[in-house]
Amino acid sequence: MAADLVTRTVGTLPRTTPASPGPGKVPEAPRNTRPRRWGAALWALPPVLALGLFFLYPLALVVRQSLQPDTGGTSLRPYADIFASEAFRHALWTTVWLASASTAGCLVLGFLLALVIAFVPFPGAKAVARFIDVYLSFPSFLITLALLFVYGTTGIVGSFQFLTTPWGVLLAEVTYFTPFVMRPLLAAFGQLDTAQLEAAGSLGARAPRIVRQVILPEALPALAAGGSLVLVLCLNEFGIVLFTGAKGVTTLPMLVYSKAILESDYPGACAVAVVNVLISVGLYGLYRVVSRRAGA
């Protein structure tokens, strides 16, 4: 009877249904996939065209311009010139140390603030967490403008006169970019099982050990994500440096601006821009490798 049942059941299956591959075997792909493939290609075409037209094509123009010196022809001369210039090396160094220091500052400050908001109960903690989301939508120059009212020459504590120094830029960048670290951290803390913290406490661990050995390891992927985002944003930050009016602070984006607008050296500006892009892409690639290894 059981055999009859099996026979009848199998017999009712439509003929086009592929046979079961058996346990552990991968089922064969359906043979006739051409219509689906064409459909997918049609769907992909508009975004690919838009990406090519509005992003890749202008970028290619920048790269082409960077290889066409004013003397004519195509060469790497603009790159040789900017690598040889003291101004470029100084801008590169300023960009890298400012971005690195800002990122470090954002990571430390962001971690501590997120820790307090997530784990120290105080009235208004949820409102503060929501404000972080709003803060992310603010333009960077607004923060710098606000800092001018405090630390500018006519500001409340204007006597410090440090907003036009690299430290002023650092302060502005840390102030503006810290929420970019806090947002993924708060999300990660929200996922953390508070029972882990209580278990650690009952086992005799005090707050610093719980933070170091329970919370921090769980927050590392979020820290890596937020930190790498801030690093890339700081490397390319233009508005904050411009608004602080720090004359001695020339970063790569500022160098691009001065070469293109003030000196009309378009090949040089494009070469600096290409270097800037390569650094950003390289750091992003590094982040992907590190985060994959960390299991993020």
Added chain:
Amino acid sequence: MGIRFDSVTVAYDGNVVLDSLDLTVEPGEVMALLGPSGSGKTTALRAVAGFVRPVSGRVLLGGRDVTDLPPYRRGIGMVVQSYALFPHMRVEENVAFGLRARKAPRTEIRQRVAEALEMTGMAGYARRHPRELSGGQQQRVAIARALAIRPDVLLLDEPLSALDAQLRSGMLTELARLHRELPDLSMLYVTHDQVEALTLADRIAVMDRARLQSCGTPRELYRAPADEFTASFVGNANLLPVTVGCGGVDFAGAGLKVGTGDAVAGARATLCVRPHLVGLGEGPNRLTGTVTEIQWRGATHRLYVEVDGHTLMADVRELRDPPRHGDRVHVHFAAEDAVLLPAGVAGDGS
């Protein structure tokens, strides 16, 4: 080391979640806090752990007032439903966590970790991460981690709720074995599962609506519950609204001969009879009713018999020819198997 709740009250924003709890857990005793959700049992456990602060009353461990002590200074082990293992640490690192927090010497840490893992049967899994273990194995690691610090008090908050029925049964046996091997360890075991409480506990504290309802050994609570809530929460119970008469009670126009104790004739009360003590057919204290439901449960049949608008449950050994839905049947019970309780919901006739 024993645990003592001395009129402990816990409230959140003025909402009382544990109301004047007075309870003592003797050294080496397993006390189950049994009750439905929101009964205050987990709050009581968290008050011992130090995660909630009572608004009044004291918590004493081994006679020492620990009400104001932070959790890390109480020296207790704790196991929770979600295991709460540290996912980035290997099993051995999880178990060693408490010892490292207490700055124990390395050789001692190694020895105690090995002992705890051996005791819980997890010695072969020391190098694994929690994600590589099953739920039951993770709970064993959580128990090993709690025991590694050699606490005098072990708090267990619904430790088996996340496990399937078979694993739960196995873990209950394991916990009972641990209790035998560690006779000085006091355990406070929070559960809403009566089987866990009856199997494991030396005594059960039944809680409802933030208050302690009754406390006693599993046998006492099962055989002679003090109130309707305890009767219905510790095991299944038939709760019949009765009127006390002379030498017995009246139910649905029938006179039942049961012990009435100090109950005054004419008073309303509730008669509690366990379903497995109700027999089918003729016998003492016979009642006649209509079968409304029959459930086959393997070794037994459960019959639901409606008598004068009240449904009685009877668990009888598997019947070769069980009655059918709508059949009229007789059921009976012995006088010594019935307990007269103060009138409650059932006694009100609702």
